[in-house]
Amino acid sequence: MSERPFWESKPLEAMSDSEWESLCDGCGRCCLHRLEEEESGEVYTTNVACRLLDTHSCQCSRYPERKQLVPDCIQLRAGDVQAYDWLPSTCAYRTLAEGRPLADWHPLVSGRAESVHEAGISVRGAVISEEFVHPDDFEEHIVNWVGD
Template sequence: MTQSNTPFWQTKSLQEMTRPEWESLCDGCAKCCLHKLIDDEGAEDAAVDTDFINDNEELHYTNVACQYLNDKKCECTVYSKRTQLVPSCVQLTQDNLEQVFYMPTSCSYRRLAEGRGLPSWHPLLNKGKKSAMHKAGMSVRGKVIFDDMVTEEQYEDFIVVWPLHDLD
């Protein structure tokens, strides 16, 4: 909280936040750990894993999670090394906010970038606890399989819409 008791996320832009403030915004839902596919109606492949999106393409979420995700805690088991071990892992920072489109609509970074504020279930609004998020069904807990269990060619068989659900 700032001196005026207004939370930092209401007084600072995403670019103005300190690293600890930035990191605390992550709600820990782990939806970013899901493999996403880009659907391009003009391409030969119906959906491909990629790191960019064009205007004529559509982003799809799968329920296939990174093998390094602890799906009970909704935490990365190799957080400090995640981008080395998984080169396609998007590490969202103040310097690459243009990639926020990869995040689901419920993502706190995306919500703040779009001027929507934090959701009611966010840990920062619930004494630092994830229980309200899990109870609201906003995390990946109990909803995923892991990428070491299926081939990339099978990902499109696991396209889901629940990661796009947003409560408030």
């Protein structure tokens, strides 16, 4: 009889820091700029990435110091996960908070970090750094991602 994996047996709030961090699938989508329409409150995702996102690995290049370098970077926490409806439906934090299982391509399930890229879920090869786009032009970069 095998023990169930931690993500199936523990609520998000009970996970250790390392378990919580391992839920990140490495898609990079949380590092994309979003635009909110003032009147409707609708949120649009762009293909413009934070300057700290390594667009190949889809990981933050300065993760430990990201809050100091990018003050409006959102730190995902288990206690706030219900407010993360802006995350794609493919995101493990949102998936588990909504009571759904992790997808087969999730690295914790597949055992391979590349599976998120192979499944076409990550932003690899599909984004541009904010360093190359004027903020007034972000609207021209609105895209629809799988799971949005």
